[in-house]
Amino acid sequence: MRRLLVIFALLISLTSYSQTEKPLRVAVVGLVHTHVHWILGREDRGDIEIVGIQESNTDLARRYSVQHNFSMDIVYSDLDTMLEEVKPDAVFAFNTIYDHLQVVEKCAPRGIHVMVEKPLAVSLDHAKQMEALAVKHNIWLLTNYETTWYGSNHAIFDLAVKENRLGDIRKMVIHDGHQGPEEIGVNKEFLEWLTDPHWNGAGALTDFGCYGANLSTWFMQGERPIEVFAFTQQMKPDKYPKVDDEATILVTYPGAQVIIQASWNWPFNRKDMEVYGAVGYAIADDGSNMRIRLPGDEKWQMHKAAPLNSPADDPFAYFAAVLNGEIQPEPYNPSSLENNMIVMEILQAAMNSAQSGKSIVLNKD
CATH class of the missing domain: 3.40.50.720 (NAD(P)-binding Rossmann-like Domain)
Incomplete structure (x- = not known):
């Protein structure tokens, strides 16, 4: 309601x-x-x-x-x-x-x-x-x-959700991150609050975990997960002593599982997404390049998504x-409030899980 x-x-x-x-x-x-x-x-x-x-x-x-x-x-x-x-x-x-x-x-x-x-x-x-x-x-x-403005994400959403050509979604794996905010040279004003849990909530968990929670909520059309488990690490405590720099979030739905990997430790920048259905899969390697395998394909096929049309491109x-x-x-589009309220449920549960070491069961709405 x-x-x-x-x-x-x-x-x-x-x-x-x-x-x-x-x-x-x-x-x-x-x-x-x-x-x-x-x-x-x-x-x-x-x-x-x-x-x-x-x-x-x-x-x-x-x-x-x-x-x-x-x-x-x-x-x-x-x-x-x-x-x-x-x-x-x-x-x-x-x-x-x-x-x-x-x-x-x-x-x-x-x-x-x-x-x-x-x-x-x-x-x-x-x-x-x-x-x-x-x-x-x-x-x-x-x-x-x-990632809201990636043509690849919209093309895969149409394929998986609107056209149901992958079959029911069973698993999503979403990777987001880079080498670390200090490593990529963000300015001091950004670095100061991004690495402070008071101002940012956590570290890589919130900075990059939010992307996966947002995309999965979109693809699951607002279905709330039933359980969230997360574990975090400090690979570089000398650089980021107050927050995590590595986080994995497991989000369980009644018929699907989402794995969100958020990191300040990738060797290169990445924002990519894998969607596996009952009969096919689609992978967005970046904002435009995709690998798709549908029933009847002997192997995956390379595709390039068209740019989004104005004004939905910015x-x-x-x-x-x-x-x-x-x-x-x-x-439940990625920008919407209803989507991002569920994102915050997932992130809050992930923060609580990482702190307690226990899986967090979400209350029914």
Whole structure:
């Protein structure tokens, strides 16, 4: 029932928007998540206009203003002041995961829609508070993942879920990660909070485990798992003494199993997904390349997924199109609140399991 209420409330909010040629007036909250370069360095597609940036670290803001050629006149140190003076239609949050709740607390009562960078929240408790605010104030609350915009993931979803050509899904194996945040050279402002469990919830478990939880929830069409077991390690305690840098999450469904491998120890960057059905399988090696084997195939076949069509190829274009009523999001799509509430159930259970060493059985909704 709670999920239905969320969907109903979000659908109602569409009535306040109509198609328009004017760009959506947006603000950026936080510059400490380096995925912010995605929006700051984005080509002007005429769909959004950045009218304000909130960041209390003036040195960081100045560095990025030079790099991306925005005026310091639109930078505010205080979130309330920016929201009152700028009055944006929507906000994109690139601050710490812990501070996502504060963004929604400030924006929702003002009727300002929010998209946060993955994951939705630092804990299930924070996520529930954010969900309640979004429903109460009829705002869209979406979550952005890089993998949402992979043509390969959408092609395999169509094959496996919409067309059921793989048969019933039996297993998914999802790998996400890189050599480690320090190893790949993230800046100090990002590294400080990403490796602190207070601000990030955990380490690799939350940073990369969220991708697998998000994709599996999409492919399982919102079915909640019955059990979660996770184990974590510190391969590099000298670099990451406060958090895990290696995590494996086992997610059990009534008829399927999902294995999520999140790591800051891969020798190379990777974001790939394997989907095994009763009669076939499909593997996304990256954003476009796929290996597929269907009934009758003697071996797997290589395929290349077509790029996604605008505006469904980009988080900011997508959000603008949703708010303008041009797109009706499908149930449990990767950006949706209902999907990401289940993601947070999985991540919270995984954190609890890793700490206790026990499997966590999820309560029935």
